Amino acid sequence: MDTQQDEYQELGDMLRKVSDDWNDGKCRGISPTIITTASRFIAEILSPRIPLSKEEASKYFHLSTRQFDRYVRLGKIPRGKKVAGFTSLVWYRDDLSKVNIK
Secondary structure (H helix, E strand, C coil): CCHHHHHHHHHHHHHHHHHHHHHCCCCCCCCHHHHHHHHHHHHHHHCCCCEECHHHHHHHCCCCHHHHHHHHHHCCCCCCECCCCCCCCEEEHHHHCCCCCC
8 A cells, every 4th residue: 555545544534533433422522623723624624626736727827837936926826735645735726716817
């Protein structure tokens, strides 16, 4: 099994344990800040929006990555977003669909 698959499995195991503990009443006393942060993180994981790499986003516009970078610098394409679990910036197709680069 590869490293990324191991990490997915580990995350799944942790989420299942938290869910079981929550249902068993073992998570009382957690601060509202932690609950809010965890809720946002889990919502991001479950989001139907699939993140695109720079290469995938540039293909969406039929641009080279170099042209794509230039359009981002010029503000014609929004800057990518930092998302937990990804080492580089990502873009979302629904955000890119609102962009007119002409």
